[in-house]
Amino acid sequence: xxxxxxxxxxxxxxxxxxxxxxxxxxxxxxxxxxxxxxxxxxxxxxxxxxxxxxxxxxxxxxxxxxxxxxxxxxxxxxxxxxxxxxxxxxxxxxxxxxxxxxxxxxxxxxxxxxxxxxxxxxxxxxxxxxxxxxxxxxxxxxxxxxxxxxxxxxxxxxxxxxxxxxxxxxxxxxxxxxxxxxxxxxxxxxxxxxxxxxxxxxxxxxxxxxxxxxxxxxxxxxxxxxxxxxxxxxxxxxxxxxxxxxxxxxxxxxxxxxxxxxxxxxxxxxxxxxxxxxxxxxxxxxxxxxxxxxxxxxxxxxxxxxxxxxxxxxxxxxxxxxxxxxxxxxxxxxxxxxxxxxxxxxxxxxxxxxxxxxxxxxxxxxxxxxxxxxxxxxxxxxxxxxxxxxxxxxxxxxxxxxxxxxxxxxxxxxxxxxxxxxxxxxxxxxxxxxxxxxxxxxxxxxxxxxxxxxxxxxxxxxxxxxxxxxxxxxxxxxxxxxxxxxxxxxxxxxxxx
Ligand code: BG6
Numbered sequence: 001x002x003x004x005x006x007x008x009x010x011x012x013x014x015x016x017x018x019x020x021x022x023x024x025x026x027x028x029x030x031x032x033x034x035x036x037x038x039x040x041x042x043x044x045x046x047x048x049x050x051x052x053x054x055x056x057x058x059x060x061x062x063x064x065x066x067x068x069x070x071x072x073x074x075x076x077x078x079x080x081x082x083x084x085x086x087x088x089x090x091x092x093x094x095x096x097x098x099x100x101x102x103x104x105x106x107x108x109x110x111x112x113x114x115x116x117x118x119x120x121x122x123x124x125x126x127x128x129x130x131x132x133x134x135x136x137x138x139x140x141x142x143x144x145x146x147x148x149x150x151x152x153x154x155x156x157x158x159x160x161x162x163x164x165x166x167x168x169x170x171x172x173x174x175x176x177x178x179x180x181x182x183x184x185x186x187x188x189x190x191x192x193x194x195x196x197x198x199x200x201x202x203x204x205x206x207x208x209x210x211x212x213x214x215x216x217x218x219x220x221x222x223x224x225x226x227x228x229x230x231x232x233x234x235x236x237x238x239x240x241x242x243x244x245x246x247x248x249x250x251x252x253x254x255x256x257x258x259x260x261x262x263x264x265x266x267x268x269x270x271x272x273x274x275x276x277x278x279x280x281x282x283x284x285x286x287x288x289x290x291x292x293x294x295x296x297x298x299x300x301x302x303x304x305x306x307x308x309x310x311x312x313x314x315x316x317x318x319x320x321x322x323x324x325x326x327x328x329x330x331x332x333x334x335x336x337x338x339x340x341x342x343x344x345x346x347x348x349x350x351x352x353x354x355x356x357x358x359x360x361x362x363x364x365x366x367x368x369x370x371x372x373x374x375x376x377x378x379x380x381x382x383x384x385x386x387x388x389x390x391x392x393x394x395x396x397x398x399x400x401x402x403x404x405x406x407x408x409x410x411x412x413x414x415x416x417x418x419x420x421x422x423x424x425x426x427x428x429x430x431x432x433x434x435x436x437x438x439x440x441x442x443x444x445x446x447x448x449x450x451x452x453x454x455x456x457x458x459x460x461x462x463x464x465x466x467x468x469x470x471x472x473x474x475x476x477x478x479x480x481x482x483x484x485x486x487x488x489x490x491x492x493x494x495x496x497x
Contacts, residue, residue, distance in 0.1 A: 006038040008117035008435055009105055013092055013132050014124030015045030015056070018230075019155065023186075024123060025060045026068035027427035032081050033070040034424075038435060042108045044101060046088045047124075056087035069422050092124060093131040098139035109145075116145035119434055120152040125234075129154065130171060137175035144180070153182040153434050156247050157238065158443075161459060162452035169445045182434045183443040187248040189426030189433075191415070192385045194441070196255040196357070197264070199383070199391070206381075207260070209361065211336045216378065217492055218342045219358040220252050222385075223350040225302050227475070228324070232315025240294070240326040241455060241462070244346040249328075250277070250451050251443075252357060252385075253342055257332050266439040270447065277450035279334040288461040289468060293486045295325035297349040300475030307349065307475045321470055323462065324348045325479045327486055341490050345483065349475040354497035355385035369404055377408040382495075389423065390414040 010028075012020055031037040045056060061078060065071060072078035088104060090097030109116045118141075122132055136142045136152070144150040154172070159165030172181050187193050200206055209215070222244055228235040235243065254273040261268035283291045298309040310316055310324050325347030332342065361379040370376065380394045392412040399407045415423060433441055461468050471480030478494065487494055 006117065006435070007040045007112055007114045008038055008119060009042045009044060009108055010119045010121060010435075011101055011105070012043065012045045012121045012123055013128070014047055014122065015087065016047035016049040016051070016059075017123055019123045020045065021059065021063035022067045023425070023427045024121065024431070026064050027425050027431055029064045029068050029072070029081060030070045030425065031428050031432060033072070033077070036428075036432060040112045041084055042105075042112075043085045044088065044104050044108075045085065046090055046092070046097065046101065048089065048091055050089045051087055053085065053087050057082040057085050060085060069425055069428075092128050092135070095135055095138060098135045098141060102139055102141055105141075115148035117148045117435075118145070118150045120150075122152065122154045126155075126157055126159075126168075129168060133171050133175050142175045142180070149180075149437060150176075151180050151182055151434060151437070152176055153184055153431075155184055157242060158183055158445075158448045159452065160237065160242060162449065162456050165445075165448055165452050169449070172445070178445065179439070181445070182439055183445070183448060184430055185247050185251055185443050186426040186430065187251055187385075188441040188443075189428075189430040190385060191423040191429075192383065192389045193252065193255065194429075196252075196383060197269075201260050210359075212338055212340050214361050215337075215340050215359055216362045217340060217360045217490065218253075218256060219360070219492075219495055220249055220256075220342070220344045220356075221358075221495070221497055222249055222252075222346040222355040223353060223478075223497060224346075224348050225350060225353045225476075227297070227307060227349045228310065228313050228316070230314070232313045235324075236316055236320060236322050239322045239462075240324055240346050240348070241292075241458060245326050245328065245344060246451050246455055247443075247448075249344045249346055250454075253330065253332075253344065254447075256357060256359070257337055257342070259336070264440065266442075269440050270444045274444070274447050274450065275334075276332060277447060277454065279332050279337075280454055281331040281333050283454065283457045285457045285461060288458055288465075290489075291329050292458045292462075293327040293471065293480070293483055294323035294462055294468070295347065295471040295473045295480035295483070296320070296322065297324050297347070297475045298472050300349070300477065302349060302351075302476040309475065310349075321462075323470060325350075325471075325473060325483075327479070327483050328458075329486070329490075341492075343487055343492070343494075345479065345494070347473075347479050351476055351478050352497070353387060356495075356497050357383040357385070358495050359383075360492075369406055376406050380495075384497075388414065389416070 088100050159168050254276045257276045258272040261272045296310050327345040330342045359381045363378050376396050382392045384390045390413050392410045394408045396406045397409040399405045471482040473480040
């Protein structure tokens with residue numbers, strides 16, 4: 001038997017898309033293979049593409065073979081999983097689709113008995129959210145059934161600015177209760193990201209140092225070596241600020257900056273993250289250029305391969321102004337962090353894929369070993385989110401020999417070495433949490449609204465003010481050279497991950 005004996009049905013909207021094939025189905029399969037997916041379960045998938053159940057199952061098998069952490073050991077085991085998959089072709093704007101979904105769910109629930117637990121998943125482009133949410137409401141599908149749950153998982157982007165995010169929230173609130181809504185940010189499901197809170201709040205040694213008296217600067221980097229791939233049309237409308245900064249990087253900042261929550265539960269954790277958002281100094285329109293920097297990649301070489309520039313990518317305008325790199329300088333105005341700069345940067349087609357958080361501590365007040373204290377590296381704690389997941393702390397050590405010279409050494413912990421095997425994918429953890437009703441690692445609507453509010457002046461300046469530069473950078477570099485001057489104002493420099 002599976003770990004939690006809780007029958008459920010998952011309904012995926014947008015099931016012919018990339019997210020379902022690359023992420024959702026591989027995650028569901030890996031959970032099933034690891035015997036952690038509650039049983040019995042049913043996965044009802046729908047999209048516009050005409051397909052039979054068997055065609056859909058074949059397609060999902062290909063996705064699982066290519067992307068899942070755990071590969072199907074035999075046809076029989078896969079077939080058992082696949083027998084729970086059904087496919088309903090249909091137009092999500094058409095109420096008749098929802099009648100079909102309802103009758104499929106009712107039939108499944110009658111056959112298996114037990115509670116009617118339903119989880120809807122919006123894996124479509126966001127332009128369809130209105131129709132899906134409205135139609136679920138109109139068809140009576142949003143109501144929880146007696147003894148069971150009804151929940152909805154919504155994929156980012158949650159709106160494209162403050163107003164549209166508020167409109168989405170109003171729409172959701174008209175149909176679902178807030179505790180039924182699960183806004184997903186897959187970064188929160190990553191093992192290394194979950195570990196930030198464990199590092200901070202399960203160890204006694206860091207918390208006393210975790211403040212303005214000891215921390216000089218925080219740098220958060222999410223670097224990708226990939227370009228926009230097949231998503232040029234989407235990315236043209238989004239850009240790095242909306243695609244990555246508004247969600248993933250600001251969430252990482254909140255996990256680093258938040259106060260200890262009273263418990264590890266959705267309410268307290270999300271309350272503390274909201275407080276951080278409220279404490280970030282607003283970016284006044286006149287200060288956008290001091291607080292934010294944007295760039296766009298041109299042609300270059302990534303891992304020895306020639307790659308086109310952003311403007312040459314499919315679906316991208318030849319004179320596009322969309323940023324593929326964004327950097328922010330933020331100040332958290334509270335007792336813990338006043339005066340400590342938080343530098344955030346993210347970009348596509350950078351030198352390598354590397355996401356990390358670096359906490360640079362202050363230097364010793366007086367250096368007795370050498371005249372020039374600047375020659376000794378400041379202690380830095382680096383949390384490596386991916387790849388090569390782990391943490392490293394740089395400390396100064398005596399170089400062996402007759403003279404007293406110092407060298408920086410790293411105390412390094414690597415997940416792979418210590419725990420072995422592959423960590424579960426973010427979607428595995430998050431799907432399971434939604435099934436079990438744990439929203440701790442999901443976003444609350446008020447956090448999303450705060451994040452949009454913070455970035456609105458930047459979005460507006462970048463969209464409307466032609467005087468704000470869009471710095472070019474070569475694909476395969478670490479971003480625009482202007483980014484160096486941007487961070488140098490505080491005397492710092494970007495780390496090379
Ligand atoms: C997604 C963005 O949210 O995150 C993508 O839309 C980006 O543009 C992706 O590539 C990065 O996720 P990961 O898990 O590969 O770091």
